[in-house]
Amino acid sequence: MVYNKVSSSQEKLEDFIQLLESSRQLQQDILTRGLDAAYLYVDDVDGDWLENWDEEEGDLETEANGNLAGEKFEKATFVFLNSDDPVAVKVRKRLKEKSLVEIAAELEKCLMLPEENDRRLFAVKELLVGSASLGSKTRGNNDENDDEIEMLELAEDLLEKLVEFLEKSSDRYE
C-alpha cells in the first residue's frame, strides 16, 4: 500500500512535469511562429470548428439538468477515482484517455444496471476493456483472454471499493 501510494504520487508528479513541459513548448512555439503556431497543434485550423462551436449545446444542457442524487454520486466517485487507493490508481491508468468526470458519469450508468446475471459487473468490465485498444502498445504480448480476465477482476474490485466508499461518503454529501 505504501509502495503503491509512493508510485502513485510519483506518477502524478511526472504527469505534472509533463504538463509544464507542454506549456513551455507551447510558449516557445508561439514566440517563434506567432499565430501560425496553431498549425502545429490543429490539423484543420481554417475548418469550420469555430463556426460550429455551439452545435452540441443541446446535449450539454440536458446533462446539466441531472438529478441531485446523480451529482452526489459523481462527486463521491470522482473523489475516490482521484485518491491513492490502488484500485483507483489502476482504473486511472487504464482509462487515462478519459477525464475523471467522464469515468464517474459512465460508472454511474453501470451502477444503475441490475446485479442479476452479473450485468452490472460486465458493464464495468466493458468500460475498462473498451480502452484496451488504446493501451495495446504496452500490452502487445498478452492475448485478449488474459486481458478480459484481468479487467473482470479489476471491475469486481472497483465495484466493491465504490460501494464501500459511497457508503462512507453518503453522510458527508447529504
Place this chain on the structure above:
Amino acid sequence: MQGKEIKGLLKSLTREASLIEPSLAKRLEEIDRWIKNLKPGSLTAKKFVMLFLKQMLNDSKIFFAIQSLSSPEERELYYQQMKPTERYWFWDLFPKWLRENDPKFYIWRQKLMSGEFSQDDKELLEQIVHNINLSKGTVVQRYVADLSMATDLIVSGSLERSLCIQLTSVSDKLSQEKSNNWEDTIRIWRIDRGLFLSYNPGKADFVEEVAEIVLEHSNNLNAGSYKKLSL
C-alpha cells in the same frame, strides 16, 4: 488534433474543475460563451482562439493539479518544479485572473475583430526572450497577461524576482496611450512592480540592451515601483 475536439476538452475540464475549483470552472464557462459569441470569419481569429484555448487548457490543468493536492508539502514540491516566472504566474497572476473580474476580457473580441491584434513585434520578442534565456533569466508570456494585464513578458533574473514588462517602440503611434493606460492596468491587478520600456529599433544592439535592462530591473526595481524608461 481536429479543431472540433478542443471544445470537448474545454467542457471536460470545466466539469472537473466545478467539483474542486469553482472559480476556474466559471472562467472556463465564460470563455466558452465568449467564443460562442465571437462569430468570426477570419483565419487570424481562428488561430488566436485555438492558441488561446491551448494555453488556457494547459495552464488550467497545471493550476488544477496543484489545487487538487491535499498537503502544503506536496504543493511546495510541485511549485519547485517551476521556473521563478512560472511560479509567479501560477501562484499569483493566473489565480487572480481566474477569481476576479477582468474589465478587459470583452474588449479582446473588439481587438480581434478590428485587427488590432497584430504580430508586428513577434520577431523582436523572440529575440529579446532568446537573449534573456542566454543570460540565464526566465520568461513567461501569456495572452491573458498581454491583453488584460498590459504585460508583454514576465521576466526574472539571477535573484529570481519576477517583473512584469510592457514594451513599446518609440515609433509606435499608440505608445503614449499605452504608457498612460499601463500603470492603471497593472495597479488594478495589484501587480506590485512593473517596467514600461520604450526602445529605439534604430539603435545598434538595442535587443541586447533591452534584455540587459529588463534583467537588471527584475533584480533591482523596488516593490511598489512602476517605472517608465526610454532607451
